[in-house]
Amino acid sequence: MSNPVLEREFIGILRTRRAFAMQVGAAMTFAILILLRWPSDGQVDLSGIQAQQMFQLFGYGLTAVIVLFVPAFPATTLVRERRQGTLALLLNSPLEPYRIYWGKLAGVLGFVSLPVLMSLPAAMACYAMGGLSLQHDLLALYSVMAIACLQYAALGLWVGSLARTADSSLRITYGLVFFMTIVVLGPYQFFQGKPWEWLVTASLWLRSVSPLPALMEIFGHRDAGSGGLMSPTGNLMRYAITAGIITAGFALHTLLRLTPKIFDRARSPGVITEDRSKAQQWFRRFVFLVDPQRRSGLIGPWTNPVMVKEFRSRRFGRSSWMLRLIALCAVTSLGLTYTSTAGTMDWGVETIGGMMVVLQVTLIILLIPGLAAGLISSERETGSWTLLQMTPLSTSQILRGKLLSVTWTVSLILLATLPGYLVMVAIEPALTRQIYYVLACLLLMAVFAVVFSAAVGSFFRQAAPATVTAYASLVALCGGTMLVWLGRDSTFDHSTVESLLAFNPMAAALAIMEVPGFARYQLFPQAWWFISAAIAVSLVTLASQTWRLSRPR
Amino acid sequence: MGPADPVVVIEGLTKRYGEFTALDDLSISLNRGQILGFIGPNGAGKTTTIKILVGQLRPTSGTARIAGADCVRDAAKIKWLVGYMPDTFGGYENMRVREYLDFFGAAYKIARPQRQSRIDEVMEIAGATYMRDRYLESLSHGMKQRVAIARTLLHDPEVLILDEPANGLDPQARIEMRAILLRLAEAGKTLIVTSHILPELSRICDTVAIMSHGRLRAFGTLKEIMQTVSQQRSIEVQLVSANRIAAAAELIQQQLSAHEEVTRSPAEATIRFRTAQSEEQLAQILALLIAAGIPVVQFRELQSDLEDTFLSITREPDEPPLADEEESRTAGPRSDAPVGNAAEVG
Numbered sequence: 099m100s101n102p103v104l105e106r107e108f109i110g111i112l113r114t115r116r117a118f119a120m121q122v123g124a125a126m127t128f129a130i131l132i133l134l135r136w137p138s139d140g141q142v143d144l145s146g147i148q149a150q151q152m153f154q155l156f157g158y159g160l161t162a163v164i165v166l167f168v169p170a171f172p173a174t175t176l177v178r179e180r181r182q183g184t185l186a187l188l189l190n191s192p193l194e195p196y197r198i199y200w201g202k203l204a205g206v207l208g209f210v211s212l213p214v215l216m217s218l219p220a221a222m223a224c225y226a227m228g229g230l231s232l233q234h235d236l237l238a239l240y241s242v243m244a245i246a247c248l249q250y251a252a253l254g255l256w257v258g259s260l261a262r263t264a265d266s267s268l269r270i271t272y273g274l275v276f277f278m279t280i281v282v283l284g285p286y287q288f289f290q291g292k293p294w295e296w297l298v299t300a301s302l303w304l305r306s307v308s309p310l311p312a313l314m315e316i317f318g319h320r321d322a323g324s325g326g327l328m329s330p331t332g333n334l335m336r337y338a339i340t341a342g343i344i345t346a347g348f349a350l351h352t353l354l355r356l357t358p359k360i361f362d363r364a365r366s367p368g369v370i371t372e373d374r375s376k377a378q379q380w381f382r383r384f385v386f387l388v389d390p391q392r393r394s395g396l397i398g399p400w401t402n403p404v405m406v407k408e409f410r411s412r413r414f415g416r417s418s419w420m421l422r423l424i425a426l427c428a429v430t431s432l433g434l435t436y437t438s439t440a441g442t443m444d445w446g447v448e449t450i451g452g453m454m455v456v457l458q459v460t461l462i463i464l465l466i467p468g469l470a471a472g473l474i475s476s477e478r479e480t481g482s483w484t485l486l487q488m489t490p491l492s493t494s495q496i497l498r499g500k501l502l503s504v505t506w507t508v509s510l511i512l513l514a515t516l517p518g519y520l521v522m523v524a525i526e527p528a529l530t531r532q533i534y535y536v537l538a539c540l541l542l543m544a545v546f547a548v549v550f551s552a553a554v555g556s557f558f559r560q561a562a563p564a565t566v567t568a569y570a571s572l573v574a575l576c577g578g579t580m581l582v583w584l585g586r587d588s589t590f591d592h593s594t595v596e597s598l599l600a601f602n603p604m605a606a607a608l609a610i611m612e613v614p615g616f617a618r619y620q621l622f623p624q625a626w627w628f629i630s631a632a633i634a635v636s637l638v639t640l641a642s643q644t645w646r647l648s649r650p651r
Numbered sequence: 652m653g654p655a656d657p658v659v660v661i662e663g664l665t666k667r668y669g670e671f672t673a674l675d676d677l678s679i680s681l682n683r684g685q686i687l688g689f690i691g692p693n694g695a696g697k698t699t700t701i702k703i704l705v706g707q708l709r710p711t712s713g714t715a716r717i718a719g720a721d722c723v724r725d726a727a728k729i730k731w732l733v734g735y736m737p738d739t740f741g742g743y744e745n746m747r748v749r750e751y752l753d754f755f756g757a758a759y760k761i762a763r764p765q766r767q768s769r770i771d772e773v774m775e776i777a778g779a780t781y782m783r784d785r786y787l788e789s790l791s792h793g794m795k796q797r798v799a800i801a802r803t804l805l806h807d808p809e810v811l812i813l814d815e816p817a818n819g820l821d822p823q824a825r826i827e828m829r830a831i832l833l834r835l836a837e838a839g840k841t842l843i844v845t846s847h848i849l850p851e852l853s854r855i856c857d858t859v860a861i862m863s864h865g866r867l868r869a870f871g872t873l874k875e876i877m878q879t880v881s882q883q884r885s886i887e888v889q890l891v892s893a894n895r896i897a898a899a900a901e902l903i904q905q906q907l908s909a910h911e912e913v914t915r916s917p918a919e920a921t922i923r924f925r926t927a928q929s930e931e932q933l934a935q936i937l938a939l940l941i942a943a944g945i946p947v948v949q950f951r952e953l954q955s956d957l958e959d960t961f962l963s964i965t966r967e968p969d970e971p972p973l974a975d976e977e978e979s980r981t982a983g984p985r986s987d988a989p990v991g992n993a994a995e996v997g
Contacts, residue, residue, distance in 0.1 A: 262744070262788075370784045393784065396753050396763050403757035410750055411743035481739030485802075488705060489758035490730050650709045650726070 103188070103198050107205025111171065117209065124163065124213035128220035131156060149227035154317045156224060157239050159581050160217055161246070161313060164210070165279060166573055168247050170566045172206045172254030173271035174264040176352075178562075181263070186361065195356035199255070199349065206251045214243055238316045238334060246309045249341045250275060252348040259355045264562035265476060266413065269468040272569060276464055278344075282307045306336035307344060388417035404491065404499025405506075412469070412503075420510065427461075427514035432521070451529070452613035454518050455536060459576060459604040461515070462544050466508060467568035470551035472561035473500040474644060479560045483647070493648040497641065504548050512544060532610050535622065539607035542629045546603070547572055549633055553640035556647070576604050583615070592618075600624040658683050658810060658841045659704075664713035666699050666865075673699045675865040676713070681858065683809075686832065686842040688856030688873075690849060690961060695862040697845050701812055704843070705735045718809050731759075734808035738815045740795045742787040748774075748798055749783045752805065759806040769805060777801040777831060793824035800831060810841045817851050829855050849961055861961055883911075883925045886933065888940070889949035893917040899945045906936050923953075 111117050131152070179185035188198055221236055230236060254271050261267035285301035292298060305311055311333040371379055371392045382389045397406045410416070414423060431454070477483040486496055519533050551568035558564035579602040586595045596619045599605040606625030608616040657680040666674040674696040681687050689697050702708040704715055706726040714721060720728040743751065749770065756766040774780045777800040782790060790798065796816060803811055816832070817825050832855050836842055846852050852859065859876055861869040869876045888903070890896060900915045900922050907913065913924040926933075937950045 394747075394750055394753075396766055397757040399763055401757075403754050406757075407743065407746075407754045410754075411746050413745055416745075480741055480743075481737060482741035482743065484707065484735075484737055484739075485741045485755075486758075487707065488730055488733070488735050489755065490727065490760060491758050650707055650723070 101197055101201040101204070103193065103201025104204050104208075105201075107175065107202055108208045111205065111209045117212075120167065121212055121216060124216045127159070128156075128217050131159070132220050132223045147229065149224050149229040150318070152227065153221075153224045153230055153235060153239075154319075155581065155584055156217070156220055157313060157317060158584055160214070160239075160243060161309065162573070162577050162581065163213060164243055164246055164250070165275060166570055166577075167213075168206075168210050168250040169254045169271045169275050170268065171209065172202070172251045173258050173261075173267045174254075174562050175202055175206070176255055176258035177261050177264050177267045180360065186358070189356065189358055189360075195353055198356060199353050202255060203251055203349075206254075207247055210247050210251070214240070214247070235316060239313070242309050242312050242316070242334065242337065245338055245341045249278075249309075249345050252345040252352070253278070256348040256352045259352045259360065264560070265468075265472055265565055268562055268565050268569075272468075273464060276460065279308045279310060280460070283310060303336065303340060306333065306340040309337055309341075312337040386418055387421060390416055390418040402495060402499035402502060404486075404496050405502045406499075408473075408500055408503030409507075420507070424510050424514040427511050428517060430457075431515040431518035436521070448612050448614065448617075451519075451522055451533075451536070451611040452608050452616075454515070454522075455540070455604060455607045455611060455613075458512065458515055458540055459543060459607075461511065462508070462540070462547050463569070463572050463576060465511065466504065466544065466547040467551045467565055467572060469504045469507060470501075470548050471555035471558075471564040471568035473504070473552050474556040474647065475558040475564040476561040478558075478647075487648055493645055494641075496648075497644050501548065501552065504552070508544055508548065512540070532612070535610045536607045539603045539610065539625065539629075542626060542633070543603040543607075546629050546633050546636065549636040549640060553636040553643065556640055556643040576602055579605060586615075596620065601628055603629050657681060658718055659687075659843070660714075660716045661700070661704075662714050664700065664703060664715055665711045666696075666703065666708065667711045672865050674703075674710070677862075677867050678713075679860055679867065679870055681841055681843070683841055684836055684839050685858050686836050686844060686856045688852035688859040689843055689845040689862070690847075690852060690859065691862035691868075694864075696865040697862055698814070699865075700862075701735075701814060701843070701845065704812060705729065705733055731806060732809050734803035734806065734811045736799050736803045736811070736813045736816060738818065740799055742795065742798075744788060746787050747784055748779065748787060748790070751787055751798065752801060755802050756805050761805065770801075773801040773804040776804060776834065778827060792819045793821065793827075796820060796824070796828065797831075800828075804835075808840075810843065811835060812843045814845050815847070816844060817846055825851060883927050885923060885925050885953040887949070887951055887953050888922040888924075888947060889951075890920040890922070891946040891948055893920040895945050896920060896922065898943070899940055902939060902943055902945070903936055906932070906939065 176185065179188065189195070193201075221239075224230055225232065225236055253274060254267075257271045257274065258264075258267045261270060283305050286298075286305045289298050289301045315331065315333040369391065371382055371389050374382070382391070394410070397403050414420070474483070477486060516537075519537070523530050523533060550571070554568045554571060555561070555564035558567070579598045582590055582598045583595055583605065586592070590598075599609070599616075599619055600621050603625055605616060605619070606621040609619045609621045659679075659681040661677055661679050664674055664677040665672070677696070677700060679687075689700070691697050699708060703710050704717065704722055706722055706729045709723055714723075716722065717729060718732050720732055722729055743754075746754075752770045752773070753766065756770060761769055770783075771780070774783060777797045779794070779797040779801050782794055782798070785794075787795070787798070800813075800816070803813070813832075817828050820828060829851065832842060832844065836855075844852065844856065853873060857872055859869070859871070859873050860867060861876070888899065890899060896915050896917050900913050903922060903924055904913045907924060907926055907928070911924060911926045913922060915922045928936075933950075937947065940947050940950075
């Protein structure tokens, strides 16, 4: 390899324990899939349906692995190099920026290609079972996977070139991945079948940013929520074009940033409002409601100082940002309910409820690990944990303040999403009891996500790996069990799916809402017992780990 | 505890990690208002000592007391008595200086009515008043050190432990930091300061502890340590040329005791040696060189500073000669006994 960056990135990652674990994990998962579905009773399904079902499960699993793991590596590599000072050395070397960029991109792609390649034997096993086309199924699937890897790697590197810390880079990258994979599907669901042709076309291209429509076309799945309308074809080509343009855009902007100017980012101290004229002060109060440049008051006597510190040191923790976030959630919740009930599509209350549950759980998974996983690890990373230990604050006070800061934030945001349920109760009053149970499931899920992420984070010295681990674990819990649900009545029988879904509070909420596909599973109250036990274990782990870190060594 | 009693008392402090001894039988004490310069090469045991003093490490044996409070048993009390400034800043993102100090003030349970005036006071002492509304991440390294000093002073501790406060500061900022530390000592604070910038320490410290390989090598006032070390004074002999440098070095070595070393630098035509010999004995050596027909241009004693003292005390017997020296002779093991007063200084 002539590119030293590529050599270091690729070989460097390969030598790590997590790389080994990832490859072994991928190999084991795919081996289990083959083991579960390979015909062992001397009978072969000649219709190919079994192979198709297996292929769908395999394809969605592979997509989940890529969406989950690919962004983690590129998102942290540039920002970490900049903070460690090695990016300055690289930029001062004779290496051109495009070679640095290529080295990093190729290193990441080379690494993520390993688990993808490890899935080939499983893919070939599906093919050997019959009923699949090499070109239209397997080749198409791997093409989408390759484009998605490139797209997410370019996105991660771009965010990494802009972010201040590895932790924030990860949060932003995962947020954007969610946006580019799920949120972009929304507008088309509402505009399809409407007379505004340009809006339909625009939303059709917007949804092509996500690999999901292309995947669903390959797997022969109808668009979710299409309301009986004909699903558009040509999704793979559209995805290749949009993803190509987006990737090129990310790559170009990242390349333009790879100059010494990337370090030229002193933060403006900002003018304090109290130092402005009276007229300006009144104007800012009117515009902002809570002026972010106003001199903040001293911490009150009955307030946990750690909680206040957490809010103040969080980028979006200030009141001005919290108000905007809460308003956005409330408007989205009401807007979603209004649009779906007043629209032409007859989705039914169960489907709307199901969508809201999925959106809320997604919000929980996206928001909470980013907030909670760094509670202890970021303090250890910056060295401020030592300073906290030197204060008379007890370990329980520190822990309480930290957990409260996340709990308040999450509670306010989740409360803002509740108006949608009120509308549902107004439409269908008989649902009141079910909605209470659903809300209890979501509450338990939120508490679990907070305590679990904080507990996982307390084992790490740096916030970035703590955040990734918490994200991965929560997605594995919610998404992994949903993959099993996808293979219901084909790969997995009813009791297996029911047992596994009992570990997933989102599935329990969907079952309570009687969402199609979940209604026949009896997950309540087992799911509550499981999640309550998991909360208790996480809390004990967090408390003991924090106590251990606070003790003299 | 009376005002004359030592504020910091360390007795037989030892810390072992398995077979490795990080700190070996350290005993020192410090009086109120003293500034102790804690110096030593990397891995000497300075940070281990500091961490035991602030309650972050448990010693294997021995005791450490600050203002009568045991650093292990009275850990909660120690937090009020000690202001610790580690070598990392420990800042938070998106926080302004005033908010940062407000948080630590609240953590130290300073009541709200008094907190604002206390923040103003410590910022004034640290010369940080002008940066109160600035974000922490917009501060330069020197500014952060000032904020760290202000944070350390918030709860008005009796003892300040500052790990490398002058590290990375420009000369102007270093002078200002020195002035701040001297002001604090004048205000009755006891300071323990570690630094690698030895001239810096020599300007502010009245007491110095030199550590190496976990052991205390020297302890006392700067003057005392210099005097003890200057019994082993450095002599430089400058020759006209390097032609007879080997003969001259051999002649000198014959007059010295076995453990006294002679180094020669043919490039400079210079011989250096350290000896405890008297003026008369040195005059005898010079006379012998002249009698042997060796042309001597200069025969002089080198003035030693804290840096020389430090090197002289911490140099290991098996260390290689300095870079520009071709040959060196060292004889006899170095004594492990501390130089200067190994007990109380005050």
